[in-house]
Amino acid sequence: MIAALRPGDWLILSAGAILVGWLATFAWQQAPATRVRIYSAGKLYAEVDLAARRHLDVPGPLGITRVEIDRGRARVAADPGPRQYCVQTGWLIRAGESAICLPNRTTVALVGQDAHYDALGY
16 A cells, blocks of 8 residues: 555645644644632632642532642642542643543643633533
């Protein structure tokens, strides 16, 4: 099958590969996150600069969710929920990333300078 490809076919394949590489490099980059928004029961609980280094205890129906912010990243360090999905999400570093603790109705979302699609709205 490779022997059946003509020089024009190779040119089209090469141009396609270059286009895919360019798109992967430039078009899919997200802006860096600058702030973290923490929601409790659907209402904004706190908005903190990501450059800060602190721990927040966010109240919810099941108990306290502990959010950790450290040098440009944030995570849910502890949650009283049974499955710990939001804790397993790990560190959030890019604008649009979020961790949602459904049983405790707590959300941690990173935002940047530009409003882009987030993981849920995309």
